Every structure is written in C-alpha cells, then in structure tokens.
Amino acid sequence: MIRTLLLFALLLSPLSSSADEESKVIKIVAGEWPPFIGEKLENFGYVGDKVQRVFASQGYRVEFHFLPWKRAYKKASEGEYVATAVWMYAEERTEHFYFSSPVAQEQFVFFHLKETPFRWQSLSDVEGQHLGGGLGYSYGKGLDQLIENQKVRITRVEDPTKAFQLLKYRRVTLVPEEKHIGMFTLSRLPTDMQDLITYHSKPFLSNNSYLMFSKSHPKGAELLAIFNQGLMLMENAQ
Numbered sequence: 004m005i006r007t008l009l010l011f012a013l014l015l016s017p018l019s020s021s022a023d024e025e026s027k028v029i030k031i032v033a034g035e036w037p038p039f040i041g042e043k044l045e046n047f048g049y050v051g052d053k054v055q056r057v058f059a060s061q062g063y064r065v066e067f068h069f070l071p072w073k074r075a076y077k078k079a080s081e082g083e084y085v086a087t088a089v090w091m092y093a094e095e096r097t098e099h100f101y102f103s104s105p106v107a108q109e110q111f112v113f114f115h116l117k118e119t120p121f122r123w124q125s126l127s128d129v130e131g132q133h134l135g136g137g138l139g140y141s142y143g144k145g146l147d148q149l150i151e152n153q154k155v156r157i158t159r160v161e162d163p164t165k166a167f168q169l170l171k172y173r174r175v176t177l178v179p180e181e182k183h184i185g186m187f188t189l190s191r192l193p194t195d196m197q198d199l200i201t202y203h204s205k206p207f208l209s210n211n212s213y214l215m216f217s218k219s220h221p222k223g224a225e226l227l228a229i230f231n232q233g234l235m236l237m238e239n240a241q
Contacts, residue, residue: 027062027063027064028063028064028065028066029058029063029064029065029066029085029086029226030066030068030084030085031054031065031066031067031068031084031085031086031087031088031214032067032068032069032070032075032078032079032083032084032086032087032088033047033051033067033068033069033070033075033087033088033089034069034070034071034072034075034087034088034139035069035162036048036050036089036181036184037184037187037188038183038184038187039051039089039107039181039183039184039212040088040089041069042067042069047067049107050088050089050106050107050212051067051088053106053107054088054106054214054230056237057230057233057234057237058229058230058233060233060236060237061229061230061232061233063226063229067088068084071138071139071161072137072138072139072140073138073139075087076090076139079099079100079215079217080099080100080217080219081217081219082217082219082220082221082223084217084220085216085217085220085222085223085226086103086214086215086216086217086220086223086226086227086230087100087214087215087217088106088214088215089106089107089212089213089214090212090213090215091109091141091143091210091211091212091213092210092211092213093141096215098218099217099218099219100215100216100217100218101215101216101218101223101224101227102213102214102215102216103213103214103215103216103227103230103231103234104213104231104234104235105211105212105213106211106212106213106214106234107211107212108209108210108211108212109181109182109183109208109209109210109211109212110181110182110183110206110208110209111142111143111179111180111181111182111206111207111208111209111210112179112180112181112182112185112202112203112204112205112206112207113129113177113178113179113202113203113207114167114170114177114178114179114180114185114200114201114202115170115176115177115178115200115201115202115203116170116171116173116199116200116201117198117199117200117201118199119176121177121203122203123203123205123207126145126146126149126207129146129149129155129177129207130149130154130155131154131155132155132156132176132177133155133156133157133158133174133175133176133177134150134155134156134157134158134175134176134177134178134179135157135158135160135165135166135167135169135170135174135175135177135178136157136158136159136160136166136178136179137159137160137161137162137163137166138159138160138161140159142179142207142208143207143208143210145207145208146179146207146208158174158175162188163178163180163184163185163188164188164191164192166178166180167188167189167192167196167200170200171196171199171200179207180202182202182206185202214230216230
C-alpha cells in the first residue's frame with residue numbers, strides 16, 4: 004500500500020510542478036510603442052524591461068503578446084490577458100481595468116513640417132488643423148474633446164510611421180505624438196524624410212503611463228497588488 008502511494012505521488016509531482024510554473028507566468032498584451040515597448044526591441048523596450056524586472060523580483064515571469072492597440076484593449080478587458088501595457092489614465096477605462104502605479108512618463112508634442120512654421124499657446128490654436136493620429140489613442144482630455152466636437156479633424160493610422168508619411172505628403176498638418184516615440188520613429192525613416200519634419204518643443208500633454216489590470220481576469224486585482232509592491236520596492240532601492 005505504501006509503495007502504491009509513493010508511486011502515485013511520483014506520478015503526480017511533475018504535473019504539480021508544471022501547474023506551479025504555469026501559475027507564475029504573467030500573460031500581458033501590449034501595443035507597439037517603441038522605444039517604450041515593442042516586440043522587436045531589446046528586452047521589449049524600456050517599459051517592457053521594467054515590467055519584467057518588477058515581476059521577476061516577485062517570483063513571476065512575464066510573457067508579452069503584441070497586438071494592435073484596439074484588439075489588445077478588447078482582449079484584456081474580456082480577461083483573456085491579465086494586463087495590458089501601457090496606457091494613460093482615462094476615467095472610462097476604469098470600467099474594465101485597475102490602474103497600476105506609474106511605469107513611465109510621457110511628453111506629447113505636435114510634429115510638423117519644417118517648411119510650415121507652427122506656434123501655439125493653447126489648444127484652441129489647433130482648431131481647424133488636420134491631425135494624423137493612432138488607432139485607439141487618447142491624446143488627453145483637452146485634445147480628445149476637440150476631436151470629439153469636430154473642431155479638429157483626425158485621420159487615424161496604425162503607427163507613427165504612417166502618420167509621418169501623411170505629414171510628408173501634406174495629407175495632414177500636424178502629428179500629435181509622444182516626443183521620444185516620435186524621434187525614435189523618425190530615426191528609423193529615410194534621411195530625406197527626417198530632414199522634413201520637426202516638432203514644437205512645448206508639450207500639449209505631460210502624463211504618466213500605467214499597466215492596466217483586467218477586472219475580468221480572476222487574478223487581476225491580486226497581481227495588481229503584487230506588481231505595485233514590487234515596483235515600490237524597486238524604486239525605493241534606486
């Protein structure tokens with residue numbers, strides 16, 4: 004009888020070990036947003052690396068999955084993934100998500116053609132412009148409101164490269180984009196295109212970015228607390 008129990012335990016132990024390992028894998032869906040986060044970036048970019056290091060300090064391994072922003076949001080909101088990276092805070096998103104502590108800081112500026120000088124003091128100065136923006140992007144309450152009220156037009160495309168192409172061919176007049184992301188994107192484009200485009204140094208939006216944990220995922224709230232604790236410990240140690 005004892006030998007039978009020992010054999011049964013030995014047969015079960017690999018399954019238990021495998022289940023334990025699987026429970027320590029955090030599946031996060033993300034959109035492409037280099038240099039902050041991206042599938043082909045080293046360690047998945049600055050934010051991707053930070054998220055991995057925080058969870059590793061708590062005994063977890065992160066598995067990133069990259070999808071277009073809208074699909075990433077939808078799948079995470081439905082609980083298919085425990086979290087999605089990275090997003091600015093918006094009140095309507097709290098219906099489906101918990102927000103982590105901030106993981107990055109951003110500065111959004113207006114990119115424009117060098118041959119077309121652009122100055123602005125308030126967002127009302129942007130009225131009448133035609134923007135080239137990203138699918139699923141929020142640009143903060145002020146600019147989002149102008150877009151919603153149709154005081155500015157926006158053509159939404161899949162990524163900043165396509166937005167800059169629209170700008171090059173004068174199909175849009177401005178590209179609102181995070182400064183580091185815009186400059187990173189331009190650095191990957193042909194030199195003649197880089198020479199055409201610049202940006203206004205004054206940010207129209209400065210904000211934090213967050214990891215959003217799904218309220219539909221059974222471990223969403225638990226892993227949010229674990230991540231925030233790990234992030235706080237890591238930042239306090241720096």
